[in-house]
Amino acid sequence: MVLDRGLVFMSDTRTNAGLDNISTFRKMTHWEVPGERILTVMTAGNLATTQAVISLLDERTKAPDDREPSLLKAPSMFQAARIVADTLKDVIAKHNKNGQQAASAFNATIILGGQIKGGPTRLFLVYPEGNFIEAGEDTPFFQIGEMKYGRPILVRAYEPGMSFEEAMRLLLVSFDSTLKANLTVGLPFDYHLYSDGSHELGKNGRIGVDDAYFQTVSQGWGDALKTALDSLPTFDLD
């Protein structure tokens, strides 16, 4: 999500290969040169694909002089997005070409956001086809994965001027709506709050199953929604 003050990232950690095979994996990754660049990537889709993409991107940053192209050497966010997109496309193509056909597709979608010194803070959505779009004023946030349940509250309540504290509350309510309806999304949630112009990793952490604040929001939201409904006039049957 793009705010006036920076970027807010949040991802869940639930992965599944069927209802009887549920695991927890981190879906958020950072690459940082403090004071110069910070890149945050979130992934959704086939876990083998997304882990391969992250590993490839990461290996190249470990020895950036030997291996090209590296996210740490990309001159702009746009070029960084191209690197991520090409890597994603190549990994999917490789899985699709060789060996046994899988029942499910190897597709994955990626959100990339961050800032590189000399350029603005930018947020991209990368498609499995290897192309990507950028967030703008009219579409200031992206969702990937199981997105429909949590979308209505984002559409209604997002405001570019909101604080990080307010944005976290909004995202947790949005995720909670999905939690209540769908087994493929689960706690804990990872988050990262990037302050525009800082060029370094911002406040970040993990919200676990026992998190007191999340419990308050989740339980309070049901009552708050009912109060909101009651504030509207009822339908007139006559």
Added chain:
Amino acid sequence: MVLDRGLVFMSDTRTNAGLDNISTFRKMTHWEVPGERILTVMTAGNLATTQAVISLLDERTKAPDDREPSLLKAPSMFQAARIVADTLKDVIAKHNKNGQQAASAFNATIILGGQIKGGPTRLFLVYPEGNFIEAGEDTPFFQIGEMKYGRPILVRAYEPGMSFEEAMRLLLVSFDSTLKANLTVGLPFDYHLYSDGSHELGKNGRIGVDDAYFQTVSQGWGDALKTALDSLPTFDLD
């Protein structure tokens, strides 16, 4: 939706064969023998399939002595559900077997609700495979079609004891969340409020684009949601 006082049905009227081919069709149908039985059917999915199913069911009610099985002669809601389910299954099978393969599936899903004298009010969800499930205390409402956006508010705010006026407000807010996010759902909406034990068509009608009440709810809901969010504590960054 099953309430203590009866059933509430609501359906939109948008159908599409691609983004550039959008039309308005009624998706709610009633069969009634006043004082003896009332059956309401709502459909989602392939329009050719659902129209064929409705036409077949309707033809058999026009001359029930000549044509079996007729919804007007079904001895119970369970038997009525079997008739609807068998008809749906047969229509899909016929389309799939003969002639040109279509790009999209011929699938459709149906909600059937009502009451037949001597039995309780019941609500069924009929799958394209020809089997069906019934609503119960734990799952007191069904959604078909584009259901994810509107689900969170139903899960949170449904109460079996609510009035018809409150239920209409809830359903309109739920539909509005989908309207805001998805082009495949559109006004006008048809509704039917069935009073348990009446065995006749209840209050019903259509909510159009210009409906003043819907405008009030749609515009008021955005503000009400923001107020609801603000009633929760913000995230503590320290």
